Amino acid sequence: MPLTLLVILLSIVAWLWLRSLPPSQRNPAILKLALIVGIAIVVVLAVTGRLHFLFVLLAFLYPLLRRLLPSLLKGGMAGSANARAGNQSHVSSDILEMSLDHDSGAMSGKILKGPMAGRELADLGESEFIELLQHCRAHDEDSARLLETYLDRRFGDSWRADDEADGRQSGDRGQSGNTSGPLTESEALDILGLEPGASREEIIQAHRGMMQKVHPDHGGSNYLAARINEAKECLLS
Template identity: 80%
Template sequence: MPLTLLVIVLSVVAWLWLRNQPASQRKPAILKLALIAGIGIVVLLAVTGRLHFVFAALAFLYPLLRRVLPSLLSGAANGGAEGKSGNQSRVSSDILEMSLDHDSGTMSGKILKGPMAGRELADLSESEFLELLRYCRAQDEDSARLLETYLDRRFGDSWRADDDASNDDGESREHGNAGGPLTEREALDILGLEPGASREEVIRAHRRMMQKVHPDHGGSNYLAARINEAKECLLG
């Protein structure tokens, strides 16, 4: 009875863990659970003195495993690769490089140029953010919009109370057109796609990204404009 209860508890834990995995990672996760379960069964049979049943089963199933196992492992590897591709979008300006995680919707960024070059945005203090924003506004409007988008997603509107320029021209910045024309590589990076992506993949990626950043859903006008540009660049 205790063994049955343990199996039930472990099954529930495994199911909850599997359910919380991203859809693209579920196939590798199932294979991992199957491997763990198999090891557990072998250990249990060894402890109870029934390990000979495992050898008998392996001898019977060996021809089948020899054919099926390589394809399963190959599928798991491909599944992992698919999960990684298209999982992040990158948007760059003259001063900043941003990444948007498709699953969590969180943004991360790095400073490419200026007095704080090389630093991660996550490491900046509030006063440093405002200093960086003033620098971006003076040097590159695109970078300023991109940083405002990051600040909005991370802090909401609270940062604007300390920003003297927000009440004057913050809204007009946000609603303006995005910067210069995109290259194909930049468009692919924005949508999180690899070279050679099909028309259907571009459309799906555009739809997925717009659900994350559309202004009607609390997102950014600037990012939405860039995502629309990326789609037009790749389909035009």
């Protein structure tokens, strides 16, 4: 009876722990738990002289394991050390630094240069956004397009009513896919949220997942889509 209660208690703790993990980390965690449970079962069976029951159980479960293990292992590889902690991508320009959360799709940013240097975009008021946008347009086109992407994602089209610049010119510039120069490998890894040494398959998977979130056909950004495509080409070349 005490052993049964212990098993139930440990099962509840393991279930709560798995629920607290991000979805991308659950498959690796399940693998670890399965390994620990398997070792514990082997030890108990060996001590009690019932190890032959393990071989019978494995023979029974073999067809099921053949189906489950490949998908679990694939999920574990996808959540390995090549994925950045926090599952985020980073895009930088001369004036701004942006982060995109892969799970929620939320963008956050920080001002690197200019009169508002050091401030977080989340702390700015609407009039300050327009002032910052005008500064970016005057000094760095990429920064302007990156800020427009942030504003579209956060406010929709409402911010454009307060924009004193030529709306058509701004819109055309925001639709352009050209960037200020070729990406370095480090910048490409930042954009796709990968670590050095990422495999070809991981690069393709990261690119596909991000494009699903930011593709213009899905209400995303032409600028970000162009940078993501460029990052993929840089890493696969």
